[in-house]
Amino acid sequence: MDATKIPTITPAKPTSHNKVIEINNLRKGFYGQEVLNNVSLQLFDGENLVVLGKSGSGKSVLIKCIVRLLDPDDGTISVFGENVNSVNRKGLGELRKKIGFLFQSGALYDSMTVKQNLEFPLRRIKKDLTQKERDEKIKEVLEHVGLSEALDKMPSQLSGGMRKRISLARTIVVDPMIMLYDEPTTGLDPVTSDEISSLINEVQKKYKTSSLIITHDIECARATANRVIMLHDGNVYLEGKLEEFEKSTDPLIKSFFK
């Protein structure tokens, strides 16, 4: 995509104050070392919540606990009012269908073409679609991320930014209600990072999703955040609007916004 054509899309305002995700007193540690220590937060319907923090502050662990890729040691996580920790396997599967997860590495299946990558979740989550409807859906999301021509390419033939966009397409192809972004702009150049940030806002507007964006990239946070939470040493250090963070005199927060 040409750098001059990057649309600057701002995030939409949250539509309501209904909680879609509620985390209370979450604790998680590995080998005796506590990574998350009493974390509580809420994600409201239609908002983009950015979770900021240094590397190793437990941001990725936090969203992996939400989809139960990791089991928390203590605390509760509710998604649409359902407790993720106590739900059975079938219920967890149903819950995961409502959540889209963009992995830091993209996590595209290496052995499949772009089309097969997009078809994979569609076949499993939207089982009632015909092949024609699946093809149309794939075409639509690829157009949305601006990569229609990549349909028959293998992931190894794509650049870092393209992989991220295809990965985003794979996530939105099943119309999730919540989007979890794990470091969406890490390892990308500033131009591609801006493209991804704009895409996040576009997805929020077009698909009416609520998003939790884990990042340490301030530009990404500026472009996408309705609200920001900062994690430090496994605790919620500060919560508020981005402007409040930028005005803060706290040395830790200032070091982020230099």
Place this chain on the structure above:
Amino acid sequence: MIRFFTDGINCFIMRKFSPVLKVIPKIRGGATKQAIRLSEKTIAKTKQVNNFFTEVADFFLFFNRFLRETFSPGFEFREFLRQCFQIGNKSLPLISVTGIIIGLVLTIQSRPALINFGAVSMLPGMVAISLIREMGPVITALICAGKIGSGMGAELGSMKVTEQIDAMEVSSTNPIRFLVVTRVLAATLMIPLLVLYADGLGILGSWGGANIKGDVSFVLFFNQAFGHVHFMDLFPAVIKSFFFGAVIGLVGCYKGYTAGRGTESVGIAANSAVVLSSLLVIIIDMIAVQITDML
């Protein structure tokens, strides 16, 4: 349960070596240092034993999960067929070359000894029986352990490192059912077929070897070869080949699926899959021979 088991083993070892620890305050200077070194060795040994039993227990838990997913509804048939193609069809060139060479070499090596006893007419039967009973299944399984086992270990290991397995899980797909069950079942089905194919080509290679220094017709050679082969030569060999296939698939998938998060763990997974599955093939072969002998 596993914790209880490994703690019990630790307790036994510590009890066995603990007098060294107890006497530390009573002895002097160099003797104390030696005792401390001994106690460090004991702790290291305990850790090794602990790791070994944890690994064994993990493997059985993985096997249990594999069984549960195999017999639960929602079998991934398309992926199973793809894996059969990957394991079976793509191993054919390697198995062909190996099978022919094994038959050829076996014939060239045995022929002089049989000539000395005037028993060269026994050559086709002897080669056929040794290929069908032992050489075909074991050599094919060892080659497949190298090719398929390492491939599975590396593929699943890299999928783990690059979060592809996690991505599968959040797409409401059971990764054990999609990745492990299909691969293990495909290996279990394909390796016996590859073994039969290798046996056939081995006998063909043997005919070629017999014709290098002698002259024997194709029909006579095959008639003599199969004239000596009985049902009980073939049946146990095919049965043990199923076990070879299952163990190669299971170990390859286990090592890949439980690989660490770093890129070096992909290499470790591939390497240990080959080493462990080759070792288990030999052990299963030994057990199979004992059981066949009793029949």
